[in-house]
Amino acid sequence: MKFKITPYHFDLIKDSQRLSAFYQAISEYDGTNDLAYDLGCGSGILSYFLSSNFNEIISLEIDSSAYKCAKENLADFENVKVINADVLEYEFDRKADLIVCEMMDTALIDEEQIPVLNHARKCLKPEGKIIPQAIFNSAELVNLEREYIHWDENARYEVFSDALIYSEFDFMEDIDPNFETTLSLKVKRDGTVNGLKITTFTKLADDIVCGPTPMLNPPLLIPFEEKSVKSNEYITVKLKYIMGNGIESIELNVI
Ligand SMILES: C[S@@+](CC[C@H](N)C(=O)[O-])C[C@H]1O[C@@H](n2cnc3c(N)ncnc32)[C@H](O)[C@@H]1O
Structure with a gap:
């Protein structure tokens, strides 16, 4: 075809x-x-x-x-x-x-997946299903080259912390698009961090989880003010965004 x-x-x-x-x-x-x-x-x-x-x-x-x-x-x-x-x-x-x-995008920030599903879910039969079923998001501390929010295509960065799964959304449930969390990330080695990498994994069915692909939720890199870090210390990050309102809605502060 x-x-x-x-x-x-x-x-x-x-x-x-x-x-x-x-x-x-x-x-x-x-x-x-x-x-x-x-x-x-x-x-x-x-x-x-x-x-x-x-x-x-x-x-x-x-x-x-x-x-x-x-x-x-x-x-x-x-x-x-x-x-x-x-x-x-x-x-x-x-x-x-x-x-x-x-209508997926990393952490569902830049596309309308959440408002659209919140509007459409009522049209499902009681036993009806949604594809994808769910997503989960993880965060890592990184050192970035670029000073603006960008996706990771051809971007260079180094990872400085373990990955932390910080949120999970089941699409069968009504979801509040206003998201806010405080993350505590464990540093793996000494150095300088200046950004957060967000990775989204998509659960399409009970037995199918698709990691980021070039066009399905490529990791998102969010800069913050440079900070020296030591191995094994914890860095606290406040992260806020509105799902469906675009990357302009992202607020990130290192405490
Ligand atoms: C990521 S693309 C996926 C296209 C197709 N489903 C696929 O998998 O190849 C998302 C599509 O949703 C459409 N879209 C975004 N918001 C929409 C809305 N509120 N109502 C209808 N379509 C919308 C976009 O124009 C775009 O074509």
């Missing part, structure tokens, strides 16, 4: 690790299911995977170029309906067996 695609969605489907994890999770559903929603369907690739396992798929996409691609790509699939809409304004009038929502 040839896919018409925007450059951004081309990068998304080139990421084979991301795609195969979603393919595997969707393949766990047999062909006896009724309705699935694909929220933020992009090129329509996940709707294409869903098309053999569900009687009906409703695919929503806010971006009009991506919507046009998905509509064309899925034109031959009579069980897929592609709609150009903002999920946050969409009135769900049907109950679904499954919601697939891949």
Whole structure:
């Protein structure tokens, strides 16, 4: 099958690790299911995977170029309906067996996964499921080269602490987008730290956890004022952000 695609969605489907994890999770559903929603369907690739396992798929996409691609790509699939809409304004009038929502970003800060799921979850049948199921986030102290918030593609940094899992979200539960925590991170070696690395792991199904991939939650690097550290000491960091409000919402203070 040839896919018409925007450059951004081309990068998304080139990421084979991301795609195969979603393919595997969707393949766990047999062909006896009724309705699935694909929220933020992009090129329509996940709707294409869903098309053999569900009687009906409703695919929503806010971006009009991506919507046009998905509509064309899925034109031959009579069980897929592609709609150009903002999920946050969409009135769900049907109950679904499954919601697939891949609006992921590291720690869910820069994309609308949380507000969208908080709005859409009510359209699930009582036994309905969500892919992905959950995420968990870890933090490490690092020494960064760059002085601004960035993702780790081609960025150089050195890790100075153990990784600490600091939060976990189950997508079946209503989630407060305002996140705040205090982390105590154990330093592994003497040196200078000036940043925090956040890594997000995605649980797509009971037996599928996908670590960061180039297009699925690449680690996020957040700078702070330089600090000398000694091996085995603990550094306390206050971290605050609003999930769905972008990286501008991040506040980080070393105490
Ligand atoms: C990370 S991309 C994933 C695309 C596709 N699901 C995939 O896995 O290849 C997220 C998509 O969600 C769309 N999106 C973001 N916010 C949305 C919203 N509020 N309503 C509908 N679509 C949205 C974006 O335009 C983008 O195409």
